[in-house]
Amino acid sequence: MSIKYVPKELPIDDNVNVTRRHPLKNFIYLLGTVVIISIIIFVLLGYTASWLATRIGADNEIRVGKLLYNTISETEVIDDRRIYYLDELLHDMLDVDEIARLPLTIHLLDTEIVNAAIMPGGHVLINTGLLQKVKSENELAFILSHELGHFQHQDPLKSLGRSLVVVSALAAVGIGTSSSSGGLSDIVSWTGELTILHYSRNQETKADEYGLARVINHYGHGGHSLDFFNGFQKFEDGERQLSQVSQYFASHPENQERIDYLNTLAVQKGWNMEGELTSLPDWIHCPDMDEEQCEAEN
């Protein structure tokens, strides 16, 4: 048997095995689709999750708070007069007939990072680095009231719900677990990043409004309470220490915008924004232990 073979030239531009689509167009189409769908899903899931998270009940919130608090690696300063001072100031900020949703606990963390935060379950975190930077009680009162505002508005729970959704959704899609994007280590770090609660701008504004209202209520004026943000801005621009820029400030609206908004609000409400400075206790920078050493330094 013989086989007849007819040489046939291959078509140049019409290869049945290769779909003729520009790779860049293809890429942009894919990226666009994936991004848009992800945003829609995350927004929808995020709202649902934050709505659900605020409905878990007090007992569960305390339990979640304990779990989250245990993930914090900074050493906590215990049995220090600064804690009692902060605790008193925090509770003073509450309105006369207002009660905190849950009992509030102050945790003083020994770290240089200038930051304050609130966690579900009423854990108020204050870094010693923040105490180094505040110049007056008014500033501190505003920061504490701001965090209190987040807590009363259940912001930490909402953010937690949202974070959990984001992490689980990413895991479900396979980003972070597949070898292609770096493996399990990524998802762990992302989880960590996301459990550091980020709030939306809207939540920030509400917390700021609450904070300033409480400050006015307590001192009768808002003078000096916003100085901290001016000071911080200078500090940030001057030294450019990126590691020092804490997430409290990174996740919060631009400082100047914030101050301007609050001043406008004060004018509308007829709040007095001028007034006496209430000074901090001398020992606000000092641990109980090295009192003498500390006084010598000052």
Place this chain on the structure above:
Amino acid sequence: MENILQISLVLFLLILGYFFGSYREKRHFRNLQLREKQVLNMPIANIGRNLPADITETKLVVGIVVISIDYFKKISAMLRNLVGGRITVYESLLDRSRREAILRMQEEAMEWGASQVLNVRLETVAIGGRFGGKTDPGSIEVIAYGTGIK
């Protein structure tokens, strides 16, 4: 900061992958067309039975090629995994690999002086990439083999 670094690394690899990848792909396709014309008269078939009676000599002829995926193709494919459909960026890669492997087999057969290659088979393997790290995109290997006859 870390995120910015990560994003710029991904962007850099994407751009690198796109420009180098498509330049090489175009060049390869042109090269394939030229070489395919030269072996046009070397018949190949994937039947193996009922061999011609006048065979004097046979030889196993093999062509192998390994082509790397570039980062751009890989990310495109990853995105495609999420929405489904044809991974067109891999189609061209597989086409190049197949044609190159067959060409190399034919070229080997021509050099040996074969009149045709029968019983041609194609195999494909994915090398690396599956368990590799972030920047290891993996590659595709195609083997073409057949029996050259004189």
